[in-house]
Amino acid sequence: MLPTLISRAATAFLVGGKLVGAIALSIDDPTSIKNVAATIAYDMMTYYHGNQSGGIPGVLPGPPPNPPNGYYWWESGAMWGSLIDYWHFTGDTSYNNVIEAGIQWQVGEHDDMMPSNWSQSMGNDDQGFWGMTAMSAAETNFQNPPTNQPSWLSLAQAVFNTQAERLAIETLCGGGLRWQVYQYLTGYDYKNSIANGCFFNLGARLARYTNNDTYAQEAEKTWDWITSVGLMDENYNIYDGAHVETNCTDINKIQFSYNMGVWLLGAANMYNYTNGSAVWEQRVNSLLNATFNVFFPNNIAYEVACEPKLTCTTDMYSFKAYLTRWMAQTTFLAPWTRALIMPKLRASAIAAAEQCSGGANGRTCGLSWSKGTVWDGTQGVGQQMAAMSVIFTNLLPLTDIGPPLTNLTGGTSLGNPNAGSASVANPEAIKPATQGDRVGAGILTTLMLVSATGMFGWMSI
Incomplete structure (x- = not known):
């Protein structure tokens, strides 16, 4: 190699x-x-x-x-996704074993892309990027891991399922995923376009891959939410996020290219899944x-x-x-x-x-x-x-x-519709953080925010 x-x-x-x-x-x-x-x-x-x-x-x-x-942590998962596409486009297998080993090492204790080592900075977008990487592996027939390790499709399903559980309890701002997973993390009160975009993207792709309409329904609801709250405006500009304390009215209008990309690909999958729906074409x-x-x-x-x-x-x-x-x-x-x-x-x-x-x-x-x-x-x-x-x-x-x-056009990754069920998916059910947890999480998240706050205000990193 x-x-x-x-x-x-x-x-x-x-x-x-x-x-x-x-x-x-x-x-x-x-x-x-x-x-x-x-x-x-x-x-x-x-x-x-x-x-x-x-x-x-x-x-x-x-x-x-x-x-x-x-x-x-999230950028490592994103890098593996880029290298899966690199292999798929070029045919160069030089990194395939390193990619497989790297992803599998980070699947977490419950095979849901939430390793406890990263619980002090775990965002829904972070988990989402690793989930989308697993989805890419399934969609390209990337080399399958041994049967005693979680499959690519089941990892993507686990990410989707855990996030769907979090969405199910959300009432503030009318729904929508929060930026951070755990209550004790700075940023838990912020809902942003990239976290919800990863969920939308993953749902649309899972619907197309598995032909299970439940995923598409969740994706559709997420689209409806982001447009209703104004994080995607009438001209389809996508803004970063807003705080739950204001009912998501304090929209931070900074724009990032990956937001456009993640929603575009999700919409294209919905168009394809719905056999050319005029709504999704538009x-x-x-x-x-x-x-x-x-x-x-x-x-x-x-x-x-x-x-x-x-x-x-x-x-x-x-x-x-x-x-x-x-x-x-x-x-x-x-x-x-x-x-x-x-x-x-x-x-x-x-x-x-x-x-x-x-x-x-x-x-x-x-x-x-x-x-x-x-x-x-x-x-x-x-x-x-x-x-x-x-x-x-x-x-x-x-x-x-x-x-x-898809699983009808040659995809070989075996799924598990119940993947992620062993996770503590409900943020409200997580035991209260210790003082040490709060301090450690606060320091880490603050470091993420300090350099950006002066330029942009609150936003998704």
Whole structure:
């Protein structure tokens, strides 16, 4: 596996027989796309030490402040999802065993993507990202784990089921998931678009995969909630969140690209599941128009909340990775969108490759794709993941990549409709936190908020 990766990485930098620093991408050449994506993936994985002695399988170093540029648990799950798509698009199996081991190590004591080690910072969006990664594994027929370990589909179902239980007891703001899972966490009084978007996305995909309408009904209710409360406005702009103390009227109108992506892909799955419903077709089109208007100035993906002055948190550097991957997947489920989406992904990929021109190796990727070859000076897992993702999506028109599978079209992951039932899913039933719990959780969550509060006010990290 490793020789293949090294060969691809080396090939990506040989131009005219000479080794060059910046990445050279030929956007119409599938071999070039695969080589460049492999190189960026290789550099991204240098941040991961979970498969080394003393490392924790499945997670990146962190969280801050030790090390100061560490990563929260959710981004590790998101990275594995990106690498599953990387394998699916490129065929490169170099990381598949590491992906499988990393996800399975983090499934938690009840196989619901809620390991107790992360209970002091567990958000519904955090759990949701790991659930969506498991769903991607099922939809792509990623290598199945041994039968004594939870299947990909059952993990996705467990995440959905535990979150559905939390939703069932919510009355404040008329429903909606809270940002944080546990009462003792700072942010438990905040309801946001990404937590609810992950639940909506997962429900829509489970409905399509299993043909079980219960999932679709929950997804539909979540759509109705976010529009009724105003976190998605009449122009399909999606805002970050609001507090329950105000009945969710104090809407924080900061916009992030991953919110658009997670709701767009969910809507596309609902369109596909409903066999071309005119309602969901209109919603897909409207979300896509809003996405283009806000996040694609000059056709290049742009993180409007923080990219202008590079005031991004570590998490925000990764948001374009999910937006571009989910846009690409939308083209399978709502086929008319491909003609609209691919020009944006093409222009963004060319620009992203040019921005991979910095660092000690001369090819480190930054966030500011619109700046061309002038590296913006930032580096990290998020920047590498975003560049890798948008680049490999351009294999769509050049290779034979099939749509997401279902259990009727070749999906082999076995499900469990009752997955997650062993979890303590009801936040009200959780025993009161100890003083130590409150202090530890407060410190960790405060660290997440301090750098962002000055720029944006309350928001989902």
